[in-house]
Amino acid sequence: MKxxxxxxxxxxxxxxxxxxxxxxxxxxxxxxxxxxxxxxYFHPDEVLELLEPWKKVIIRGNHExxxxxxxxxxxxxxxxxxxxxxxxxxxxxxLNREQINMLTSLPDKRVxxxxxxxxxxxxxxxxxVNHYIYPDAKDEVFERCFESDIDMVLSGxxxxxxxxxxxxxxxxxxxxxxxxxxxxxxxxxxxLDTSNGSVTFKREKYDISSVVIEARNRHPELPYxxxxxxxx
Numbered sequence: 001m002k003x004x005x006x007x008x009x010x011x012x013x014x015x016x017x018x019x020x021x022x023x024x025x026x027x028x029x030x031x032x033x034x035x036x037x038x039x040x041y042f043h044p045d046e047v048l049e050l051l052e053p054w055k056k057v058i059i060r061g062n063h064e065x066x067x068x069x070x071x072x073x074x075x076x077x078x079x080x081x082x083x084x085x086x087x088x089x090x091x092x093x094x095l096n097r098e099q100i101n102m103l104t105s106l107p108d109k110r111v112x113x114x115x116x117x118x119x120x121x122x123x124x125x126x127x128x129v130n131h132y133i134y135p136d137a138k139d140e141v142f143e144r145c146f147e148s149d150i151d152m153v154l155s156g157x158x159x160x161x162x163x164x165x166x167x168x169x170x171x172x173x174x175x176x177x178x179x180x181x182x183x184x185x186x187x188x189x190x191x192l193d194t195s196n197g198s199v200t201f202k203r204e205k206y207d208i209s210s211v212v213i214e215a216r217n218r219h220p221e222l223p224y225x226x227x228x229x230x231x232x
Contacts, residue, residue: 001030001115001193001194002027002028002029002030002191002192002193003032003114003192003193004019004023004026004189004192005032005172005174005191006019006031006032007034007123007157007173007175008034008036008156008157008175008176008178009033009037009047009177010038010041010176010178010179011037011038011041011087011178012043012047012177012179012187012211013046013047013050014043014210014211015204015206016177018187018206019189020050020054021204022189023191028191030054030055030056030114031051031056032121032192033056033057034059034123034155034156035060035061035064035123035156036061036062036063036123036156036157037064037103038088038103039066039084039087039088039091040063040084040085040178040225041085041179041211041215042087042214042215042218044090044091044095045094048095057112057121059106059109059110059121060103060107060123060129061129062123062124062129062130062157064104067100071100077092084222085219085222108122108123108129111147111150114194115195116151116197117151117194119152119153120146120152120153120154121154121155122145122154123156125141125145126145126147132157132158133155133158133171139166145171151169152170153170154172154174155171156173157173159176159179159182160175160181161173161174161188170197170199172192174190174201177189179228180203185230185231186203187204187206188202188203189201189204190202211229212229213226
């Protein structure tokens with residue numbers, strides 16, 4: 001069985017489209033999505049539309065948590081927008097009630113079996129959706145991620161693609177589809193083949209310039225939104 005590992009799409013529908021095209025060409029059976037479908041960029045409605053036909057498992061990221069807070073707090077939404085841009089406001093404007101309820105009611109983690117692998121999906125860490133686990137984290141941080149019968153932990157949040165083997169188990173972060181921060185432009189994802197446990201990290205090209213232009217036009221006061229997509 002082939003599984004596409006995705007995280008941190010962040011409303012970047014063009015990046016997602018390139019990943020899903022590649023996943024289809026690879027014969028992917030199912031998507032595993034480690035949260036943050038919304039926030040930062042501007043087409044969350046298109047993101048959900050692109051994902052609709054696929055078999056998938058999704059967990060909640062910190063930006064889905066922020067979406068839930070934004071529903072009930074205007075001051076929270078205003079503060080978020082000053083820091084991260086209008087991604088959440090656009091989500092609230094364009095998504096219907098059913099879509100918003102789906103996103104805000106997602107679980108923080110999921111444990112399930114695919115093939116011979118017991119898999120745990122989380123966004124930051126199994127104990128905290130906002131916890132960053134970077135490639136250079138100490139071994140004891142990675143060890144804490146594994147319950148007794150877990151073969152693979154899938155995470156997101158850092159926007160850095162990396163893999164770590166601990167006592168025969170593996171920690172995988174596929175990187176960010178919509179906003180990689182590891183100075184390698186493109187849409188990051190990973191391909192997991194459950195028949196042999198192999199994981200292949202991938203990076204898809206797409207029209208980054210159009211996303212950069214939209215970010216600059218919408219938020220000239222937040223240059224990070226465009227600059228991060230171009231870092232090398």
